[in-house]
Amino acid sequence: GAVVSQHPSWVICKSGTSVKIECRSLDFQATTMFWYRQFPKQSLMLMATSNEGSKATYEQGVEKDKFLINHASLTLSTLTVTSAHPEDSSFYICSAPQSEQYFGPGTRLTVT
C-alpha cells in the first residue's frame, strides 16, 4: 500500500511560537492532501484540504491565518501552527488519497 510520512512525530513548544508539521507521500504523487485534528477521546475532524499549486480550503471554524498550509510539491504538504497556544495542543494527522485514504502516523503537539 501507499506510504505517507509525517514529521515530527511529536513536538513540544512554548506558547506564542510557531510549529511546522510536514506530510509526505513517499511512493506516489498527491495533488490533494488532507489535514485532521484529533482531541483526546474524540474522533478525527477535518481541518483543511491542501491543494498543490493553489490555496488550501479550510473547514468552517478553522482559522486559516492560524493554521497555514502550503502544498509545495506533489509529495509534500506542510501545516504551520502560528502563535501556538495551549488549546492548540492536539494530535494532527494528514492523509493523501489514492481511491482510498492513506494516513500519516500523526504528530502530537503540546504547547506549554
Next chain:
Amino acid sequence: GIQVEQSPPDLILQEGANSTLRCNFSDSVNNLQWFHQNPWGQLINLFYIPSGTKQNGRLSATTVATERYSLLYISSSQTTDSGVYFCAGNSGGYQKVTFGTGTKLQVIP
C-alpha cells in the same frame, strides 16, 4: 455534510470472543474504509469496502451501500485488537473524508 454514527461506543471483550461493530451513515457514502487506531495514534487501514464483503484473517467487513451501513466483524479477539475502530467515507464527488464517532474496544485476557 454526511453524519457517520458508530455503535457501540465502547466494548469490552474477553479474549477469544467475537464482536460486531456497526457504522451507519446519513447519506450515500463512497469509498468506505475501516481503520484501527493503535495506542500511539496511528491509523491502520483495515478495509477499503465501498460495497460487498471482504475478509482478512480474523477480520471481515460488509457494506450494504443501499441501506447505508457497514459492519466490521472481529472473531477470536486478541488483546492486540484493543484500540479505537473508526469507519470513514466521503459523499458525492468529494475526496474529503468524514470519520465516524469511533468504537473503543478493550480485549481483556
